[in-house]
Amino acid sequence: MKKARTPRASSDTLGRRGFLTFCASGLVLPHLGYAQSSKPDAEGGIGGTGIVGLVTELNALSVGGSQFRFDANTVYSDASGVLSKDSLALGDSVTIEAAGPAEARVARRVHITHPLVGRIADLSKDGRRFSVNGVEVRLQTKGARYPTGTRVAVSGLWQGTRVIATRLSPARDTRDLISGDVSREIRASYVGPTRVTGQNIGRVADGSFVSALGRFDPGAGRFVATSFENARFTGAAGPLKRLLIEGYLEPSDAAPGFRVSGLGHSFARNLDLSAFANKKALFSGSYTGRFDARRGVVLPEQFEQQRRFLRTLTL
Numbered sequence: 001m002k003k004a005r006t007p008r009a010s011s012d013t014l015g016r017r018g019f020l021t022f023c024a025s026g027l028v029l030p031h032l033g034y035a036q037s038s039k040p041d042a043e044g045g046i047g048g049t050g051i052v053g054l055v056t057e058l059n060a061l062s063v064g065g066s067q068f069r070f071d072a073n074t075v076y077s078d079a080s081g082v083l084s085k086d087s088l089a090l091g092d093s094v095t096i097e098a099a100g101p102a103e104a105r106v107a108r109r110v111h112i113t114h115p116l117v118g119r120i121a122d123l124s125k126d127g128r129r130f131s132v133n134g135v136e137v138r139l140q141t142k143g144a145r146y147p148t149g150t151r152v153a154v155s156g157l158w159q160g161t162r163v164i165a166t167r168l169s170p171a172r173d174t175r176d177l178i179s180g181d182v183s184r185e186i187r188a189s190y191v192g193p194t195r196v197t198g199q200n201i202g203r204v205a206d207g208s209f210v211s212a213l214g215r216f217d218p219g220a221g222r223f224v225a226t227s228f229e230n231a232r233f234t235g236a237a238g239p240l241k242r243l244l245i246e247g248y249l250e251p252s253d254a255a256p257g258f259r260v261s262g263l264g265h266s267f268a269r270n271l272d273l274s275a276f277a278n279k280k281a282l283f284s285g286s287y288t289g290r291f292d293a294r295r296g297v298v299l300p301e302q303f304e305q306q307r308r309f310l311r312t313l314t315l
Contacts, residue, residue: 048237049105050287051096052113052263053246054157054166055088056307061107064244064282065310068098068107075236078112078153079211079229080173088112091141091167091303093155097237109236115163115262116154117177118216123148133178133216133223134194136162140303153177157280158262159248161193166303178223179211180262192262195222204230207254209264232264243287246299249276268292282313 053064060067076083088094088110095113098105118133127145130137132154139145146152146168153172156165158180180191184206189196196212204210209232212225233240247260255269258277267273268290276296283293297313300306 047239047241048108048235049098049102049242049244050233050237050240051094051098051244052232053094053244053282054155054303054306055090055092055094056303056310058088058090061088061110062310063094063096064246064284065313066102066105066244068096068105068110069100070107074107074110076110076112078114078172079117079177079179079213080175083112085110089167089169090307091155093157093166095232097233097235097240099237109234112153112155113179113211113232114153114155114177115158115179117171117173117175118151119176120146120148120150120152121218132163133176134218134221135178135192137165138162139165139168141166157247158192159280160250160261163192164248173213175213175226176216176223177211177213178216180209181259181264182206182208182210191223196225197222198225199228201225201228204228207259207264207266209262230264240287242285243291243293244282244284245291245293246280246282248280249273249278251277266290 051063051066056062070085076085076087092112093114095111096107097109098107100106116132116135116137121131123130128139132152137154151171152168154163154165155167156163178191178194178196182204183190189201189204191210191212198214201210201212208230210228210230212223212228214223214225216223245260245263247263249258250261251257252259254266256267256271256273258267258273271293276298280299280301281296282299283296285294286292300309
């Protein structure tokens with residue numbers, strides 16, 4: 001059994017003065033402390049933009065402070081299949097592929113990327129802490145609560161080996177799901193603290209994103225995958241040239257020394273991300289196989305505070 005890693009400290013460990021400074025300034029860092037590349041950033045409309053984050057507005061769909069338009073070709077989905085636009089809700093964790101300039105991005109694909117789908121176990125008295133598929137979940141919002149044994153779909157962000165949940169909804173599939181980045185220990189594959197076996201999961205590269213469907217065995221403490229996907233983006237908006245990514249930054253053994261927990265994408269090796277260590281943050285920049293994040297901002301820890309903050313921010 002893999003020993004669970006201690007979750008890293010989040011942005012609520014900042015002193016009050018420091019936190020207010022971040023919010024007031026937006027902490028928009030054009031170069032993140034490293035030399036500019038001679039190659040200019042790709043602008044919207046040349047290739048697609050990939051967005052990973054939480055839905056903070058619905059009337060004009062907003063994720064990561066950016067708004068998106070829709071047309072008849074926009075596809076909505078989760079791991080169980082096609083959805084309707086009306087299925088989206090505040091707090092959903094989504095992957096969006098969009099085309100067009102920043103001021104008029106059209107969403108080609110909106111995929112609800114649940115970190116977990118499975119049964120609630122180990123429920124705390126206040127209903128805010130529990131586990132799903134062997135993963136600790138901390139519910140951040142005041143949404144629906146469910147009793148032990150209920151099958152739920154969890155939206156939120158990975159923070160180390162746990163998930164900070166921003167929405168729970170009834171599971172619409174009989175299969176369990178776990179989505180995040182893969183780690184390896186002695187020929188065993190893990191997503192978060194949970195060992196994942198079956199369906200040649202061992203072929204997925206260490207550090208890559210995977211979304212596995214199957215069954216969690218609580219007795220053995222492992223997830224048996226019957227199928228999996230390891231591509232977060234499908235090319236719905238063409239080759240991606242830009243990324244807008246929200247998540248918890250955690251230390252990594254690979255350069256530049258940090259990664260976004262649960263994401264499965266690598267930053268450019270020469271970035272200086274030390275200002276964002278162990279914090280919830282939002283990054284934007286060009287993508288050429290690695291994420292050349294040119295701007296970043298520390299986000300408020302609480303979801304409702306984040307919603308208010310992002311209304312004032314443009315990345």
